[in-house]
Amino acid sequence: MTCAQGVAGLVTLIWSLSWLAEGSCPAGCLCASDIVSCGALGLDQLPAELPASAATLDLSHNRLVQLEDAAFSGLPRLESLRLSHNRLSRISPGTFRNATTLRHLDLSSNELHVVEQHYFQELVGLEELLLFNNRIVRVESKALSSLSRLRRAYLSHNRLTDFPFFSIQEHSHPFLATLDLSSNRMSKLPMEDIAALPTSVQSGLFLHNNTLICECSMYSMFRHWEQKDFGSARDYREDYTCLVYGERRASIRFFQHGRFFENCTLRVQGLLGEPKNSLQAFVGEAVLLHCQTSLQGRTLSYLWVSPNQEYIAPPGNNDTLRMFSNGSLEIIAAKAEDSGVYWCMALDRQQQRNETREVNVTVVTRRIVVEPFNTGFTTLLGCVVSLVLVLMYLYLTPCRCWCRKQPPPGxxxxxxxxxxxxxxxxxxxxxxxxxPGRKVGxxxxxxxxxxxxxxxxxxxxxxxxxxxxxxxxxxxxxxxxxxxxxxxxxxx
Structure with missing residues (x-):
């Protein structure tokens, strides 16, 4: 037996002892380190014993119909739970009790009909929620209220006719950056509620492939998103369609059939929130961005998000960005790739309030402006010179008729x-x-x-x-x- 084989055997023995100490691996499942995979086993209920050290649990592609109360309370390290492609139609109250460490929850491709407010009440640390490809027709107003650390929520390919946008505000979901509601059955949108959403949510709000009825206010909003280069409008331009007068056979694209909206007045100001501040800087110079907010007090904390989705907190990243205690952000030496929209978030933890502002930075190269050649002036000058030359030719010839004495008439x-x-x-x-007959040359x-x-x-x-x-x-x-x-x- 070689030395390598001996080391491999020792590692296997150590893992086996650790599983025996913390709980054995369920029959038919694959266990490696803190990952437990029990997918595609035809399970109709959870395994009786799961190792307490599991951080990732995969139960996808089974036949689970329901989940018991506190089903995952014995997994104190659980961070990722995959329950996709099962037959879950409802989640019982208390299912996720004590699962406070869970960050990723995948419930896609099930048979859920309603997202009730108690489903995710205990998941205070959840960051990513996958609910796409279900049969959801309604999301209750407080279903996502407790998910204060939520960053991404996917509810596409369902049967939603509306969504409680009013429940998502700056102070309730300060980290939410992606809300996918595409491929549903929404015909109208609550424009005022969407306008009240933070800019970070609007930039990641996907509404394409819905049965929207063409409206001027909706067209104005999507055009506004396009001008601000939001990924939701940029990446799915051809999928934003609407129905003319609600007729399904008369579907047009918002960004390609502008003639239909010629009579619409694009009222972006006031309807879609505060206009973004613009700032132009030159390459190599230092740029200072101010976080303007109406919040006051000593309990404020600030956070910036760069155009490449990098989160910046005091004192900054020390290389290119520096952040001050008053919330200002300094670009130490601006470069062309630093151009883009910077988001500032001011959070008052005492009063649980939050405000978001954005600054659009454009970094350009300084150039010496050269006055263009004035062809009109040169043309006029050429005419004057030509006239002077003609006058000189006429009046300054060597022989002048008036300088000599005129001969008698005959x-x-x-x-x-x-x-x-x-x-x-x-x-x-x-x-x-x-x-005779000779002429001058x-x-x-x-x-x-x-x-x-x-x-x-x-x-x-x-x-x-x-x-x-x-x-x-x-x-x-x-x-x-x-x-x-x-x-x-x-x-x-």
């Missing part, structure tokens, strides 16, 4: 003087005096000269002065205007 203009017919006013360049900047004889508008103009000088002057002016502005093409 005297021909010399070759080097200015003419009234410039390159700007003449539509086609006339022939020069350099020679396009690359030369010249002032076109008045020839001795030229044809304008199909008429021959003579340079010889007429008998009446004044008539000659008028005729020349009219011809000049006609040659410039006439639509008749100029024939040389």
């Amino acid at each position: 005297t021909p203009s010399p070759a080097n003087e200015c003419s009234a017919q410039s390159s700007i006013l003449t539509p086609t360049p006339p022939a020069t005096t350099e020679g 396009n690359s030369k900047h010249v002032v076109f000269l008045e020839p001795i004889k030229e044809v304008q508008n199909g008429r021959l103009r003579s340079t010889q002065g007429p008998e009446h000088p004044k008539l000659q002057q008028l005729r020349g002016d009219n011809d000049s205007i006609t040659s410039v502005f006439s639509d008749t093409p100029i024939v040389p």
Whole structure:
């Protein structure tokens, strides 16, 4: 026999002695450490003897119809009890007496009809309750009142037509973060009672796959949840449906058929509680979040919940978050992943009151803002520069007509003087005096000269002065205007 086999045998012997000392393992069950599994054995009643050291007891997939009074009182360490897939239709008063250490209770897939107020009255330490896939038609108003440490409750796939939302308040269930009521038969919702729920409960309230009748107030609430990025609305967007005028064949989706709710006024303020505070911070900077509450006194205690569902109590986590005695929370060096909704819970243990507030933090990177390029200004500047250049071209040319002495009216203009017919006013360049049929090159900047004889508008103009000088002057002016502005093409 090897050394390893000897050690294994010794461990088995020790376990056997411990079971003999604390109670033997029931027949057919599997026992290992503090786990006892008696599932799928066809049991119609609890085993007679259960080991007192059991912390997890699995009795699922059996035929249990009822549970006796104080059935689990002999298990002082019991933390998890699984009773799913049985035939339980009712739980007798006192069934869970002395089971104060129980934290997880699974009663799913049974035949329960009503959740009575005495069912879980003794389970003051219960944190998770599974009641889905039963036949529950009603939950009594005080059925969950004693579960002050409850965090998650699952009642989906039942026959509920309503639920006592008014029984869940900030001071009664300060840790409740998940309430699953999906896949039931609720047609209307008490909007005021839901609005009074703490924000932490609203963010984990699942109402999809119900037979809801389309209403504007309901649509406003679901849109509000979507804007706040609640997981209940984000993860099941396509499953939030409602019936138009209660007609089952006319089912539409809240988040995909917004046209049906076009005439609805989204009144989120006042209906759905206090608006959340928003705070913007820059990467690397310290951010201080204040826990604003109307509670007063020296018996207040504070608790923060980060966006990643991390619970923060004084003095904080010492690495990135620091919490002060007045309830304020400091993000030591903000990072982009620190963005999200932070929940602050103020608890007055003396008066059993509780308030919850939230702060939406957005961490961004600081950037240097550069003024955008003003194209309108540059366009205007370009126009002004172009106008100045045109004026310079017109008035600052080397030859100015007014700087020289004008010749007599009948005297021909010399070759080097200015003419009234410039390159700007003449539509086609006339022939020069350099020679018959010769024209000035396009690359030369010249002032076109008045020839001795030229044809304008199909008429021959003579340079010889007429008998009446004044008539000659008028005729020349009219011809000049006609040659410039006439639509008749100029024939040389």
